[in-house]
Amino acid sequence: MRRLIVGFLLALLILTACGGDEETPAPPALSPTPIPPSVTPRPTSTPVVMPETDTDPRTRAQLRVVHASPDLPAIDLYLDGANIGSRFTLGLYHNNPLAFSAGDYTLRILPAGSDPGEAAPLLDYPLTLAENQSLIAVLTGTVDALQVTLFNENIEPLPADTARVSVIHAVPNGPAFDLQDSGQELLPALAFGKVEGPTDVAAGDHSLQFMSASTELASLDTNLLERFVYTFLLVGNAGGGNYRVVQIRSRATSNTQVRVIHTSPDTPTVDIYFNDELVADDLEYREWQDWTPYPSLAYDVRIVEADGGDPIYEDQIALPPDESVNIFLLDAVERLRVVQIKEDVTKIPEGGTRLTFVNTAIGTTELSVETPGGPLPGVDPVFFGTASLPFIRSAGPEKYYFPTTEAEPRLIDTIETRDWATGTAYTIVLTGYPNTEPLVLETEVGVDASLTVDDVLEPDTSSFDTTANTHAVRVVNALSGSGPIDVEISGAVSWTAIAPGTGTAYQTVEDEQVALVIRNAGAEDTLLAQDMYWGDARQLTLFVFSSDEDIRAQAMTDSILEIPRGKTRLRLFHGVPDQPRLAVVPTTPPPGEGTPSFAPIPLTDAVDYGQASDPADIQPGTFDLTVLDYDNNLTVATMQGVTLEERAFYDLVLVPDSSGGVNPVLISHGSP
CATH class of the missing domain: 2.60.40 (Immunoglobulin-like)
Structure with a gap:
């Protein structure tokens, strides 16, 4: 029974992961190691089992299947007993790679709509998946001569402003071609069943031509995003000369640059491990380890005395992708903790x-x-x-x-x-x-x-009082399904009738610790009463939002550094309970066929419920924005035609909609 339930859930997940060259792809990547095409005679069906899934980035094997044959009818795909794709036709592939445990499987291909327990498969293809492998399986041929060609993807980390490109020839009996970029050879000629690349190119707009000698078989204008891997497949029928391009896009794996610093004065010389990998050896107080890249994953941290013995400290940390972080051993040995602090390494x-x-x-x-x-x-x-x-x-x-x-x-x-x-x-x-x-x-x-x-001008703090224990405070109402609110500070009503999804102007608050009361506008009922401590933060935003059962308030420090010319400042606040970690990305205009519809590169850090990102200085302009379930790369909300003006500061506030979903609201800061 457990296997049947697992199989049913897996089938539901995979139906949402399937896509084509006119839909939004998702993370894979590529290396030039094709496995030669093979033709397998039609066998009889055999008993099957359900494959085991594995979502651990350190051990999982990833698989995508591409339907690349114009002579092959619609098909259903099975991996052992799990349906991993339904009614695949020419150009369809898995948007998101499927994650399985490493091992030996059977890829079963059946006519669309047939009963896997009764119909004879068109092909039973033995498939071995290895740890940390990302595989593209390309289907070509006909019902009577079905071919599967496997390509290993190279999803190794990429530097900023760089994309990676590979090309696959998926036209049986088709002419050899090379891939050109604006008339210049990008990858050399290749024959059917072969892959060329990968090669790293500058991110940005590219005009690609698939050239057989002086004949252009197909072309594609596309925008290549930084730190993404692109695989272009030429598919079609050699006899009909009707070629088309399938574009698969994948996010490259991420590294985090790590520097470990020992700042605990009574902690002895130590060795530090991430999982079982030695990160720092014989690290003494006031010493540090130089920058070292590590995959952006969660790690079990273990700190032991350099001479051996029981661990002094054990915990888990998650390294943020494509960032540089300082990791400090902090405080006295009996209170030892590990603290991550990001390093700004921009120019x-x-x-x-x-x-x-x-x-x-x-x-x-x-x-x-x-x-x-x-x-x-x-x-x-x-x-x-x-x-x-x-x-x-x-x-x-x-x-x-x-x-x-x-x-x-x-x-x-x-x-x-x-x-x-x-x-x-x-x-x-x-x-x-x-x-x-x-x-x-x-x-x-x-x-x-x-x-x-x-x-980069000096901060201008002249517009509000900077004497001791004085703070500039504004309020953002991130509640949903209720009316406006009044906010009382230490017995005095400071803001009235703040509508949902709006923010107030700054007001001066004299004390660093205040009694905060929030009420429905014009009413006596109390929604929230608590003490708030501003500390020494001079400028703050108080976000008022809801949990499943009550009202909450969270104060976030506002950056008072001047916004550089040519930049706008954006912060993301997550106020939607029961929603996962969320991020906001710009949506690119839909380019040509097979080009993804948006670029999942967050404008700010991804944030959990009740938290705000650090303010990020980004390019101003008018954007269509997409709010993503960051860990699963799923769209949860969109905004159209959002204008971010130069040298302005905005909060993008995520509030619940009437169904418990996400409603993004853009709120501009006023002057303090």
Whole structure:
């Protein structure tokens, strides 16, 4: 019975994963190792079992099947006893690769609509799937001479601004052809059943021609997205000369650049493991491991003394894709924890340097960042175990002090005057270690010649009061299915009649800890009453949203750094209970046949329910936007014609619709 249930669920999932060259593909990738075509005589059916699925990226085997024969009627596909595709016709393939446990299977191909328990299959094809393999199975031939050709995909990580291209010849008896890009050879000539590539190309618009000598068999104008892998299949009938292109697109696997830093003063020299892989060897206090790439997966972290013994620390971390993260061993050994802090490795405006301060000094609550001229404008005090926002300064000599923010400040660290280099990102680790400067970790990231440091203006905080315990606060009503709300701060009504899906202007709030009360507009009933602590954040947005049973409020710090010219700022807030991790991506205009309808590259970090992404500075413009179930690459909502203006700050707020789905609402920040 359990196998029957598993098979039924698998069939339902696979029906949603099937697509064609006019629908939206999803993640596969490619390597030039074809397995020669084979022809198998029609056998009798044999007892079958259900295949085991495996969704672990470290062990799973992935499979897609492509119907590439104009002479083959509609077919149903089975892997052992599981239906993995129904009524496949020419050009149809699996949008998303199917994930199975590695092992030996039988790919069974039957006439569409036939009973798999009674009908004789057109083909029973023995298929071996290996761990970490991504396979494309291309079906060509006729009912009486069905052929299966296998191609291993190369989905290894790609650098930014780069795509990967391969091409497959899937026309039996068709002429050899080469793939050209705007009249220049991209991949050399290939014959039926062969693959050429992969080759890495610049992401962006490309005009592809499939050329047999001087004859163009087919062409395709397409936009290749960065860090995606593209496989182009030429299909058709050699006798009829009617060729078409099937385009399969896959996201390349992702790496995370990792740097491990030991900042726990009484923790001994350690070895650090991700799963069973040694990440750092004999790491002492105030030492670090250089940047090292690791697959962007979840890992079991184990920290042991370098001389062996029981683990000092065990936990699990998830590495964010295509990011650089510093991993800190933080706090005293009896409270040891691991903290991830992202490193901004984007290029820096000409004449500028980038600084990020991290507070690991035990015994401090927060540290101020000061120069001889006083506190650094626009940089909030840094709480223990956290980092400042990265910020741009003019390159050149400068000295920094790091006192506590107590009534009687204590000087914890000092960096004597040093020359901060242009094009370099610095992570300054404040340790409070006696008679020793903070750690200064350097990463050369390069210069963005299109901007100068003068284009990135200093933060303008003059428009609101920056005296102690004063905060600029705005409210966003992310509730659904209810009317407007009033918000009361410490006994005074500060905002009235805030409609659902709207935000208020900023108001000055004097105290860092307040009594928050939220009511239905003009009513006495209390929806929420709780104490809120603003801390030292100068500028905040208070998101009011709902869970399944009650009302919640979450304060998020707003970035007060000036938005660079040529950029707009976007933050994503997830306020829909029972929805998975969500992301927002721009939808590209539908290009030619076989081109995907949108580009699943998030504009901000993906976020879980009740959380907001870090603000992201992106290109302004008018977009169609898609909200995705990030982990499953499924569309949950769309927005059309969204305009993001230069140097404006927006919250894209996800609120529940009447059915419990997702309703995205764009809300612009006002001036504080």
